[in-house]
Amino acid sequence: MNQLNTLVFKPLSEQDFILLYRWFKEPFINQWYAGRKHWSLEDIRNKYYPRVSGKDKVPSFIVYKDNLPIGFIQYYELKDHFPEGILNSNNSLFCNYQSHELAGIDLFIASRGNRGIGLGKQILDAFIRKLPPDIRGILVDPAINNYQAIRCYEKAGFRPTVYSEDKRYLLLLKDLTK
Template identity: 35%
Template sequence: MKTNDVSIRKMKHTDFQLMAQWLSTKEVLEFYGDVNAPFTLQQVKDKYEPRVNGAIPIIPYIVELDNMPIGFIQQYKLSKEEQEKLDYPAHFNIYGMDQFIGIPSLYNKGIGAIMVRLMLDYIAHHTDAEIILLDPAVSNIRAIRCYEKCGFMKVKKINDEANWLMEYRRR
């Protein structure tokens, strides 16, 4: 997946050290993890190795800018149980996405919107997704603005009103 200078490739085992670095950054952990609990390299391996190996159905990717790794994105199909918890009928094909830019100096440059649009396009052409969901923290105004720019709509607050459930419907 590529547009302009931004590309997305599948995560590899050699990316774990970089993920550990990003997941130890206060600005990343503010909305993707816990600021008081940075990830160790072993925690990254434990979490992402099964995904890289295809052992679980969450597909992780690395986002690159001019061939330099700058962020992370993943996509997955929601289970029927997860869909029902969110009040979606089981007959819909619903996918989820999670993402972050790992280098804070690259925030507010439009890169997030490019990577989200690239993944939306990929999911639209390579899956049976009818709806794609995100759940940003209510306080993550920058991300919410980005997602709305990409066509996501706020549906409702979830997780004790800490997150927005946002959806993108394929047209």
């Protein structure tokens, strides 16, 4: 990646809440990431302050490209949280992996001009390299009809699975051992 296309992941801070608030109002982000909910600034604070303060184990970051905030990414280990589509530890996914070996990633690119140009794959590739070394697999859980996200994840090496227990979500897995 050349100097003019630098990606940086800055840990989410309280000062970023207003940015998330604005992004969650954008129709595309609201539909696919924010759950079609009307988010108040207080809602944002209630959801993300535990992460900023270290009380919730979901490391969260603002994605910067060329020093401009363009999106959001977070990860969680499946020993702490489950993705959409996995109801509990009885899921058949855990026959192949232990929960501490798996992480889920949630990502959105907020700026419209940065979507659909391959940046999602670049963000995922760069972010995955920064994850703890004991992670063997990464899961993403887009809505089954979020075709743009699914294409992005597939380009980044994620493969559809049969593990989802909720037909509204497609679980895709990237095996890091291969």
